[in-house]
Amino acid sequence: MTLIDHLPVFLIAIPILASLLILVAGWWDRRFCYPISLVTILSQFGAAVIILAQVMREGTVRYYLGGWAPPLGIELAIDSFNGFILATILLLSVATVIYARKSVEHEIGPEKTIAFYVLFQLLVTGLVGMTITGDIFNLYVFLEISSIAAYALIASARKPRSYLASFNYLILGSIAGGFILIGTGNLYAATGALNMLDIARLLPASFELATVHAGFLFLVIGYSIKAAFFPLHIWLPDAYAESPSAVTILISTVMSKVSVYALFRIIFTIFTTAYIVDVFPVTGFILFIATVAMIAGAVIAIAQSDLKRMLAYSSISQIGYIMFALGVANQIALEGGILHILGHAVMKGCLFMVAGLIIYRVGTSRLSDLGGIAKVMPISCAAFALAGASMIGIPPTIGFMSKYYLVLGALEAGHWVYAAILLLGSLLAVGYIWRFIEIAYFRDGHDGGSGARTLEAPASMLAPMVALALLCLLLGIFVEGLMEIVGPAASLLLGGA
Amino acid sequence: MRRNVIIKTVSRFLVPFIQVYALYVIVHGALGAGGGFQGGVVFAASFILMIIAFGLTCVRERFNYKWIVMLSALGITIYATIGLLCLIPGGNYLEYGSIEALLGIPHLHGYLIDAVEIGIGITVMATMTSIIYDMGDTGGESS
Numbered sequence: 001m002t003l004i005d006h007l008p009v010f011l012i013a014i015p016i017l018a019s020l021l022i023l024v025a026g027w028w029d030r031r032f033c034y035p036i037s038l039v040t041i042l043s044q045f046g047a048a049v050i051i052l053a054q055v056m057r058e059g060t061v062r063y064y065l066g067g068w069a070p071p072l073g074i075e076l077a078i079d080s081f082n083g084f085i086l087a088t089i090l091l092l093s094v095a096t097v098i099y100a101r102k103s104v105e106h107e108i109g110p111e112k113t114i115a116f117y118v119l120f121q122l123l124v125t126g127l128v129g130m131t132i133t134g135d136i137f138n139l140y141v142f143l144e145i146s147s148i149a150a151y152a153l154i155a156s157a158r159k160p161r162s163y164l165a166s167f168n169y170l171i172l173g174s175i176a177g178g179f180i181l182i183g184t185g186n187l188y189a190a191t192g193a194l195n196m197l198d199i200a201r202l203l204p205a206s207f208e209l210a211t212v213h214a215g216f217l218f219l220v221i222g223y224s225i226k227a228a229f230f231p232l233h234i235w236l237p238d239a240y241a242e243s244p245s246a247v248t249i250l251i252s253t254v255m256s257k258v259s260v261y262a263l264f265r266i267i268f269t270i271f272t273t274a275y276i277v278d279v280f281p282v283t284g285f286i287l288f289i290a291t292v293a294m295i296a297g298a299v300i301a302i303a304q305s306d307l308k309r310m311l312a313y314s315s316i317s318q319i320g321y322i323m324f325a326l327g328v329a330n331q332i333a334l335e336g337g338i339l340h341i342l343g344h345a346v347m348k349g350c351l352f353m354v355a356g357l358i359i360y361r362v363g364t365s366r367l368s369d370l371g372g373i374a375k376v377m378p379i380s381c382a383a384f385a386l387a388g389a390s391m392i393g394i395p396p397t398i399g400f401m402s403k404y405y406l407v408l409g410a411l412e413a414g415h416w417v418y419a420a421i422l423l424l425g426s427l428l429a430v431g432y433i434w435r436f437i438e439i440a441y442f443r444d445g446h447d448g449g450s451g452a453r454t455l456e457a458p459a460s461m462l463a464p465m466v467a468l469a470l471l472c473l474l475l476g477i478f479v480e481g482l483m484e485i486v487g488p489a490a491s492l493l494l495g496g497a
Numbered sequence: 498m499r500r501n502v503i504i505k506t507v508s509r510f511l512v513p514f515i516q517v518y519a520l521y522v523i524v525h526g527a528l529g530a531g532g533g534f535q536g537g538v539v540f541a542a543s544f545i546l547m548i549i550a551f552g553l554t555c556v557r558e559r560f561n562y563k564w565i566v567m568l569s570a571l572g573i574t575i576y577a578t579i580g581l582l583c584l585i586p587g588g589n590y591l592e593y594g595s596i597e598a599l600l601g602i603p604h605l606h607g608y609l610i611d612a613v614e615i616g617i618g619i620t621v622m623a624t625m626t627s628i629i630y631d632m633g634d635t636g637g638e639s640s
Contacts, residue, residue: 009580009590017577020570067592 004054007047008063008076011086012129015040019121026114033117034101041097041124045090048128052083056485062134070134070195077134077196081338081489085261086131088342089254092349093124095464096253099353100246102458106360107244108156116156123149123250127258136184136270137194139262143180143226146258147173150251154243165238172225172235179222186215187270199270207279216280219266227259229323230293233316240312245356248308252315253349257341260322264337268493273329287327291421293320298428302435307355307365310432311348314391317425318344324406324422333409334490339482340402343390346475347399350387350468354380357457357465367436371445377456381440383469388433390472393426398475508550515543523618527610533617540618541625553633562630565623572620576613 018040025032055061055078063076078086097120108116126146133139151173155166188194190211191202206212221232228236240248267276276282297317304310322344325337357380358373359365374381390399403426410419456462475482519540526532548556580591588595591613593606 006584006590013577013580013590016573020573023566023570063589065590067589067594 004050005063007051008061008078008132009065011044011047011051011132012076012125015044015121015125015128019118019125022117022121023114026117030110030113033114034097037117037121038094038097040121041090041093044124044128045087045094048083048086048090051078052080052087052485055080055083056488071193071198074138075134075195076132078132079489079492080485081492082131082261082265084338084485084489085257085341086128088345089127089131089257090124092253092345093250095349095353095468096246096249099249099356099461099464102461103244103246103356103360107246109158112156112158116153119149119153119156120246120250122146123153123255127254130258131261134196135194136187136196136199136266139265140177140180140184143262144177146255147177147226150247150255153247154239154251156247157242157244159242161238162242165235165242169235169239172232176222176225179218179225183215183218183220183222186211186218190215196265196270200272203271204274207275213280216271216275220263220282223259223263223266227256227263227319228316229263229319230289230296230316233293233297233319236316237309237312240315240352241306241309245352245359249349249352249356252312252352253345256315256319257345260319260341263323264326264493267326268495273494276329283327283329285327286323287415287418290320290323290327291418291425293317293323294422294425295320295428298425298432301432302428304432305367307358307367307370307436308352310367310436311351311355314351314429314432315344315348317429318348318391320425321403321406321422324418325409328406328409328413328415328418329494330409330413331490331494332405332412334493335483335486336402336405336407336409338486338489339398339405339479342482343398343402343472343475346468346471347387347390347397350383350465350472351391353461353465353468354384354387357461360457360461367439369445370436370439371443372440373445374440379456379462379466381437383465384440385437386469387472388437390476392429392433396476397472398479399472401476401479504550508546512543512547515546516540519543519618519622523614524611526614527607533614534621536614537618537621538625540622541629544622544626545629548629548633553630557630560626562627565627565630568623569620569627572616572618572623575616575619579609579613579616 018036022033022036025036051061060077060079061083062078064070065074065076067073069075100116100120104113104116123146126142126144126149129142130139130146133142151166151170154169155163184194187199187203190206190209191199193199193202203212225232225235240252243251294317297313297315297320301310301313301317304313318340322337322340325333325340328334355365357377358370361377362369362373364370386397390397393400393403395401403422407419407422410416410422519536519542521536522531522539523533523536524531526536544556544560583590583592583595586595586599593609596609597603597605
C-alpha cells in the first residue's frame with residue numbers, strides 16, 4: 001500500500017493530533033495556533049482534492065480501519081458524492097481559517113484563542129469524519145464530536161445572548177442526537193448491520209416493519225434538526241447571529257451542509273429510492289415542506305433589521321432549495337441540489353464574511369446603522385453584491401445554475417406549481433439582498449464625517465471574501481467541469497453506477 | 498462541609514482499590530468485556546470519591562487543570578500514534594497484526610491493544626475529572 005491509499009484515515013487522524021499540537025504549542029506561545037491550524041486544514045484540502053481525483057478516475061475509494069473488512073470493521077468510503085462534499089467543506093474551511101485570524105483577535109479574548117483553534121480544528125475534523133465514513137454509527141459519533149465543538153464555539157462570543165443561543169442549540173442538538181441514535185438502533189435491530197451498504201442490502205427484506213419506519217422517521221427528523229430544515233430551524237437564527245463571525249461562517253457553510261449530506265446519504269443510499277417512493281412515500285411531503293421553507297425563510301429574512309440575522313433566515317430558505325431536490329428525487333433535480341450545496345456554501349460564506357467585516361470595522365450589523373457603508377467599504381459591498389446576485393440566481397453565477405437544474409428537474413417530474421414557487425422564492429431573495437444593497441449604496445450616513453478614510457479590513461480578511469465572491473461567478477461560468485462530478489454523484493444516489 | 502472522619506477514612510482506604518480495579522478493567526479490554534472507556538470512568542470515580550470526601554480544592558491542588566489537559570492530550574496521542582505506527586509495515590490504520598508480523602514477537606497485537614486502551618483510559622479519566630471540576634466549581638468559594 002502506498003501513502004495515497006492511506007489518505008482517508010490521514011484526513012481524520014492527523015487533524016486530531018494537530019488539534020492536540022495546537023493546544024500544547026498554544027501554551028508555549030499563542031502565535032503558533034494559527035499557522036498549525038492553517039497548515040493542517042490546507043493539507044486536508046489537498047488530500048481531499050487528491051482523493052476526489054482518484055475517485056473520479058478509479059471509482060469508490062474504500063478504507064478498512066484496522067484491516068477489518070465490513071461488516072466486522074468500520075470502513076471509510078468515498079464516492080463521487082461525498083468526495084465532492086468533502087472538497088467543498090474543506091475549501092470553505094480553508095477560507096474560514098484564513099479569515100478567522102483577525103476576526104478572532106477582535107471578537108474573542110486573547111485567553112480564548114487557543115481554545116478557539118482547538119475547537120475549530122475538532123469541528124472541521126468531526127465534519128470530515130461525518131462526510132467520509134461508511135458506517136452509520138460512526139456517522140453519529142462524528143456528529144457528536146462536531147456538535148460539541150460547535151456548541152462551545154457559538155458560546156465563545158462571550159455575550160449573554162450567545163450563551164443563550166448556544167444553550168438552545170445544545171438542547172435541540174441533543175434531542176436531534178438522541179433521535180439519530182434511536183433511529184440507528186432501530187436499523188440495527190432490523191438488519192443487524194451498521195455498515196451503510198450492508199444495511200442497504202439487508203433492508204429491503206424488512207421494508208414493511210414498523211421498526212424500520214420508525215427508524216426512518218427518527219433519522220430524518222434528527223438530521224433535519226441539525227440541518228435546520230424549516231419547521232425545525234428555531235435554533236439557527238440565534239446561533240448564527242450571536243456567534244463570532246468566523247464561527248458563523250463555518251457553521252453556516254460547512255456544518256449545515258454536512259447535515260444535509262447525511263440526510264441525502266441516509267435517504268438515498270441506505271433507504272434507497274424504492275423505499276421513499278413506493279413503501280413509505282415521503283417525497284411529496286418533503287417537497288411541500290421544502291417549498292414552504294423557501295418562501296417562509298425568505299419572507300422572514302425580509303422582515304429582519306439585522307444583517308446577520310437576515311442572512312441566517314436566508315440560510316433556512318436556501319436549505320429549502322437543497323431539500324427541494326430531495327423531494328423531486330430525479331437525476332436533474334439532484335444534480336441541482338448537489339450543485340446548490342456547493343453554491344450556497346460559497347455564496348453564504350462570502351455574505352457572512354462581509355457581515356463579519358462590517359462588524360469588525362463598524363461594530364454593529366444593524367441595517368439601519370449601515371447607510372452609505374459602500375462608500376467606505378467598496379470592496380466588501382461589491383463582494384456582497386456579487387454573492388447576492390448568485391443568491392438571487394442571476395446568470396451566469398453558480399446560484400443561477402443550481403436553480404436552473406432544480407427547476408428543470410421539477411418540470412421533468414411534472415411539478416409545475418412547485419417550479420413556479422421556486423422562482424417566486426428567488427424573487428423574494430431579491431427583496432432581502434436588494435435591501436442591503438439599497439442601504440449600503442444609496443443612503444447617507446457613513447460618508448459624512450469620516451471623509452476619505454477607508455474602513456476596509458486587513459488583507460487576510462478581504463482575500464478569502466473576494467476569492468469566494470469570484471468563485472460564485474467562476475463556478476457558474478465553468479459549471480461544465482463541475483457537472484462531471486455532480487452528474488455521477490446524482491446517479492449514484494439514485495442507485496446507478 | 499463538616500469533615501467526617503468515617504467518610505475520610507473509608508475513602509482513603511477505598512481509593513487504591515478502585516484504581517486497581519480500574520486498571521484491571523482497562524487491561525481486560527483486549528480479551529473481553531471492559532476497555533479504556535469503562536476503566537477510565539472507574540478511575541475517574543476514585544477522584545470523584547476524593548472530591549466528595551476531602552473537598553474540591555484539596556483534590557485540585559494535587560491534580561490541577563494543567564495535568565488534566567496534558568493527560569487528555571497524552572492519551573489521544575498514544576492512541577493515534579499506535580494507529581499510525583501500524584501504517585509503517587504496510588497495514589491499515591490500527592491494524593496491529595502488521596507490526597506483529599514485522600517484528601515477529603508473538604501476541605504483540607494484544608499488547609498494542611492494551612496500550613491503545615490505556616491511552617483511551619487516560620483521556621477518559623482526565624476528561625471525566627475535568628467535568629466534575631467544572632460542575633463542582635461554584636465560581637467562588639465552595640462550601
